Amino acid sequence: MIFKDFTFNFRSNLISFLKKKYYLSFLKRLFLLPYKYILSNLRNIFINKNIDKINFSNNDHNLNDYLKYFDCDKSSLVHGYNKFYELELEKLKDSNLDILEFGIHFGASQAAFSKYFNRSNIIGVDKNPYYKKFFSKNIRSLYCDVSDQNSLKLLKDYLGIEFDLIIDDASHIPKHQLKTFIEMFDVLKSKGLYVVEELDIFESYPENYNKNLDNNVSEIREILHHFKDKKDLNLDEITHNIQILSLAKKIEWVKIFRGDYFVNDRNVSEIAFIKKK
Secondary structure (H helix, E strand, O other): OOHHHHHHHHHHHHHHHHHOOOHHHHHHHHHHHHHHHHHHHHHHHHOOEEHHHOOOOOOOOOHHHHHHHOOOOOOOOOOOOHHHHHHHHHHHOOOOOEEEEEOOOOOHHHHHHHHHOOOOEEEEEEOOOOOOOEEOOOEEEEEOOOOOHHHHHHHHHHHOOOEEEEEEOOOOOHHHHHHHHHHHHHHEEEEEEEEEOOOOHHHOOHHHHOOOOHHHOOHHHHHHHHHHHOOOOOHHHOOOOHHHHHHHOOEEEEEEEEOOOEEOOEEOOEEEEEEEO
16 A cells, blocks of 8 residues: 555544544544554465466456456356456456546455556545455555545545546445445446446345334435336435435446345346446
8 A cells, every 4th residue: 555545544544534523433443543554465466466477378368267266246156247347347457547436345356456447546435444365556445435425535536547448346334335336426427337246135134234124224225226127217216315316427337236145145236337428
């Protein structure tokens, strides 16, 4: 992690706690975050894999090969999202893309995309951007709390560029997905793709994902399905959110697919691709 990004992460994280009046957490992070930054750099030296030094035998690998190599749950071994990403993005494989992904975990997804789109720059975003297993000169890690609109705005202002591909693989909580879409769709380039993974997982894990949902409904999922299914779309029927109504005018199409991951005999792998006009 470059020092400039750490200073943003440090400031943004502390601002979030102050605005929420979490003063004890603020004091803890004041000392903990520099330690995490130092530790993450030490891990890059002694533990983590530098993916720039990983050479594959040939350049004919598909996205699924890389996803499986880095143990990413987007692969055919788990969600099976690889086939949908390749369907929409294979033609851009040799392009210079700017990619933004919400949700880092161990950094497997960013590592796989960095190998597949090997001319691209990738930014991973997470509440904990310090703990990863992989790093690269083409991958940056930034802090954001997707539950906090102000944190999203701080990130948006700091980024200062537009992206060809934005992926929401963060909390999977519907209201967080909606907030992230509202704030970040504006920084998607014209003809760019915005992806929301596990669009329906909240239905299977109510204890984690939909505690505050009315009638077990996700507004962003409702909107995207209406957009997908109706040619003459009247969004006023399902939302009075002025920001969503404004963003909807910038959408060219929506495609929704279903992957392969089941929990308790229920598929929880719905994924949406939204193309900007």
